[in-house]
Structure formats: structure tokens, C-alpha cells
Amino acid sequence: MNRIGKQQPWQIASMLLTVAALAACGANMDDLESYIQSVKDRPADPIPPVPSVKTYSVYEYEGLTERDPFRSSISEVAQDQKPTNRSGPRPDFERSREYLERYELDTLSMVGTFRKQESFWVLIRDPEGVVHRVAVGNFLGKNHGNVVGIADTRVTMSELISDGTGGWLVREASIALGEG
Numbered sequence: 001m002n003r004i005g006k007q008q009p010w011q012i013a014s015m016l017l018t019v020a021a022l023a024a025c026g027a028n029m030d031d032l033e034s035y036i037q038s039v040k041d042r043p044a045d046p047i048p049p050v051p052s053v054k055t056y057s058v059y060e061y062e063g064l065t066e067r068d069p070f071r072s073s074i075s076e077v078a079q080d081q082k083p084t085n086r087s088g089p090r091p092d093f094e095r096s097r098e099y100l101e102r103y104e105l106d107t108l109s110m111v112g113t114f115r116k117q118e119s120f121w122v123l124i125r126d127p128e129g130v131v132h133r134v135a136v137g138n139f140l141g142k143n144h145g146n147v148v149g150i151a152d153t154r155v156t157m158s159e160l161i162s163d164g165t166g167g168w169l170v171r172e173a174s175i176a177l178g179e180g
Contacts, residue, residue, distance in 0.1 A: 089160055089168050089170055090160070090168050091160045098138060098139045098140075099132065100126060100132055100141070101140065101141060101142060101145075102142070103141065104141060104142055105142075105145060105157075105173055105175065107126070107127045108124050108126060109124070109125045109178070110122055110154070110175045110178070111123045111124070111125050111177075111178075112177070113150060113152055119135070120135070120150050121133045121134060121135050121150070122135075122147075122150045122155040134147055135147070136148065136149065140155075140157055141159065141173070143160060144159060145158070145159040145173055146158050146159075152177075153176060153177040154174050154175070154177065155174060156172065156173075156174045157172070157173045157174065157175075158170055159171045159172075159173050
């Protein structure tokens, strides 16, 4: 038997609708063609001029009279000046570093304090979100920051910063509650 004879009425109706829809697509397209032609007839926007080429000026480096570009400025200062503060404060490099010394101070945040009898601690959150208990005498940050004071809203540290000439400078730093 022929397959065409076995088709359902809804299949025949859908084929007829498809044929009718395709026939409607071939309608008058004069307005579209006139719009395309009007766009093509418009004058083109002017092209901006090519920017002028800057002339290259030759620079000859004379290493004997000017600063060596491969030497850092801190080492220059260290060679030009005598160390001024070698007997001042120095970090204890023999001391084992504490966990929170692996982070910069600005990545740590104070989240609270607590007291138990005479002991007072500050709660510090590291960048991974872990909260640590810190007391006076503990160290924070990469600049040898020794905790010297804890208040309800602030922890104060004393950091040691290299001065570039072999000495160390003491700098006060703090983290306030909710910072970071």
C-alpha cells in the first residue's frame, strides 16, 4: 500500500499550513529593496587622517657618568651611605614564625575580643576565613609585627621595617574592629 494514503488528517493539515506560510513569504518586497538602495546611496563617513609618526631620537647610555639601570636604588643608597642604625632594634630571625606572619596586615581583620579572668585576647580572621586567638606578645603580618596592646575595638602592633641601609625602623600599626 501507498504510505500517502495512511497519513493522518492532522499531518495533511500541517503540510498545507506550511505550504501556505511559505507562499506568503514571497510577498512584495519593494519597500525593503528601496530602503537598502537608499542606505547604499548615502555618502560614506570620512576616514580620519593617519596620525603623524613621531621621530625616534637616539639615546646613548654612558654608564660611567649615570646611574646603572640594573642596580636598584636601595642598593645604591646602601653603598653610598654608611649604615646608621645597626645597633638599634632588630628582628629575631632565630625565632620560629607564627602562623599569622604569613599574611600582610591589610589582609587580616579583627572580628572581636574576649576575656577570661585576667587574660585578654583578640580574634583575628585570616584571608581564608579562619579565626585565630591572639594575645599580647604574639606576632602578626610580614613585617615582624609584635602585638603590644589589645583594646575592645583595636589591636596595636609594633613592626620592624628595614631602612635599606642595614638598620631597622620601628613603626606602629593597628587593626581596628571590622577593618579588612
